[in-house]
Amino acid sequence: MTVGEKTQEAAPAVAKGAGEKGVLRFGVIGCGGRAEGLTKTLMRDKRGDLVAICDTDPEQIDHYEKLARSSLGHGTKHYSDYKELLDNPDIDAVIIATPDQWHHDMAVHAFKQKKHVFLEKPVGINLGQTADILRAARQSGKILEVGYVLRYTPFYQGVRSLVQGGEIGSPLTADALEQYYGAFHFYRGWWKSKGNNGGIMVQKICHDMDLWYWIFGKPRRIVSFENLMDFKPGGWDSDAKSCNECKNHCPYYIPPEGVARSKTKSNECVYNDPHDITDSCNVLIQFESGMTLSQGMNFYCARSRSDRFLHVVGSTGEVSGWLSQNMIRYDKRHGKGDVDVKYLQFHAMGADGHGGGDDVQIIEFLNGLVEGREALAGMESAYWSSIIIMGAQMSADQGRVIDVKELTAKYPFP
Numbered sequence: 001m002t003v004g005e006k007t008q009e010a011a012p013a014v015a016k017g018a019g020e021k022g023v024l025r026f027g028v029i030g031c032g033g034r035a036e037g038l039t040k041t042l043m044r045d046k047r048g049d050l051v052a053i054c055d056t057d058p059e060q061i062d063h064y065e066k067l068a069r070s071s072l073g074h075g076t077k078h079y080s081d082y083k084e085l086l087d088n089p090d091i092d093a094v095i096i097a098t099p100d101q102w103h104h105d106m107a108v109h110a111f112k113q114k115k116h117v118f119l120e121k122p123v124g125i126n127l128g129q130t131a132d133i134l135r136a137a138r139q140s141g142k143i144l145e146v147g148y149v150l151r152y153t154p155f156y157q158g159v160r161s162l163v164q165g166g167e168i169g170s171p172l173t174a175d176a177l178e179q180y181y182g183a184f185h186f187y188r189g190w191w192k193s194k195g196n197n198g199g200i201m202v203q204k205i206c207h208d209m210d211l212w213y214w215i216f217g218k219p220r221r222i223v224s225f226e227n228l229m230d231f232k233p234g235g236w237d238s239d240a241k242s243c244n245e246c247k248n249h250c251p252y253y254i255p256p257e258g259v260a261r262s263k264t265k266s267n268e269c270v271y272n273d274p275h276d277i278t279d280s281c282n283v284l285i286q287f288e289s290g291m292t293l294s295q296g297m298n299f300y301c302a303r304s305r306s307d308r309f310l311h312v313v314g315s316t317g318e319v320s321g322w323l324s325q326n327m328i329r330y331d332k333r334h335g336k337g338d339v340d341v342k343y344l345q346f347h348a349m350g351a352d353g354h355g356g357g358d359d360v361q362i363i364e365f366l367n368g369l370v371e372g373r374e375a376l377a378g379m380e381s382a383y384w385s386s387i388i389i390m391g392a393q394m395s396a397d398q399g400r401v402i403d404v405k406e407l408t409a410k411y412p413f414p
């Protein structure tokens with residue numbers, strides 16, 4: 001599949017709401033770290049214009065205003081209340097990149113106001129929220145794209161085309177791993193509460209669950225475990241609740257003067273400050289085809305090992321590789337040994353941004369708007385990623401195997 005190819009559920013045509021000369025007028029809600037890259041890429045494309053920004057933090061408004069002026073040569077309208085931005089009829093599309101607990105209310109309101117929406121992941125923080133967002137999108141006739149940036153990486157596109165092109169026969173089993181050194185921010189600020197993001201599986205590996213649906217199809221049953229093994233009291237030799245009181249600095253120490261520049265704008269102790277976010281999980285998915293996939297995730301790896309790994313074994317061959325290497329190893333099942341091993345090396349643009357997907361996704365969203373179709377991570381992606389990840393979270397919470405039919409019966413695809 002090439003980038004931008006239609007997904008099963010094509011969305012309706014656009015262009016009607018576009019501003020003068022067909023330029024799509026964008027607003028950004030949540031002018032933080034994530035939206036910055038998306039906005040900079042968007043501003044380089046003449047088919048989209050940034051006309052409005054919304055953030056509750058005036059410093060972020062200032063920062064984005066400067067970005068807009070230097071890149072576009074004009075200023076933007078400023079809002080601190082997202083509803084006021086969304087009620088502005090002169091905006092065609094919005095990027096929503098606020099903390100996860102806001103996604104539901106903002107996306108639903110955006111669709112009611114007939115905006116196209118680029119919504120950062122996760123879609124909602126529970127299935128009820130996801131269902132509301134999808135229903136609102138469907139009723140609006142506008143286009144949804146979720147920030148599942150990994151769909152735009154040459155690595156996962158390569159794996160998908162090999163698997164779906166029959167190069168390994170029938171997929172029989174798969175193992176996936178995500179390791180992330182930089183996850184300590186999950187124990188600070190808004191990130192540290194499950195009530196704000198649905199839990200670490202929902203927040204972090206919703207990306208991966210979206211990929212597995214995209215590559216292997218519909219799931220049948222899900223079981224999972226999650227653990228808090230390291231980012232808890234005892235993980236470091238200190239009793240301090242924040243860096244300000246700490247006498248034995250850990251590698252995640254932020255001095256008081258560094259707080260304003262930090263990702264979370266806070267320096268709670270990642271070990272001792274109370275939080276309900278775990279730091280590892282294992283998910284097992286059985287697909288309708290019968291194959292199983294085992295997904296691990298942990299935050300204990302060395303900085304140099306932050307990465308994603310995938311190994312898929314099929315009836316006639318197998319593919320494997322690390323995302324950071326942009327290379328897929330292909331082994332033929334009944335080959336003659338090492339001589340039959342092949343390596344496919346990909347080139348990824350700006351590869352430090354999620355395997356090269358970051359620069360591509362927002363442009364593909366724009367391409368879709370101009371052509372009146374969904375990009376790669378639309379309604380179906382939003383739905384199935386949520387079903388799998390919420391199923392995984394539910395399994396860990398309730399200690400039982402989740403039959404996917406239980407979830408799809410309660411929350412059917414709109």
Ligand SMILES: NC(=O)c1ccc[n+]([C@@H]2O[C@H](COP(=O)([O-])OP(=O)(O)OC[C@H]3O[C@@H](n4cnc5c(N)ncnc54)[C@H](O)[C@@H]3O)[C@@H](O)[C@H]2O)c1
Pocket residue numbers: 029030031032033034035054055056057060080082097098099100102120121122147148149263354
């Ligand atoms: N696709 C990806 O790979 C990826 C990567 C990182 C983050 N994200 C997602 O992007 C979103 C934002 O993450 P981030 O790292 O940019 O966080 P952030 O904290 O840096 O940015 C969030 C911004 O939203 C603003 N904000 C908070 N509440 C608001 C409100 N009610 N109205 C308007 N503005 C508000 C904050 O002031 C801040 O500027 C999250 O949902 C996160 O899961 C996605």
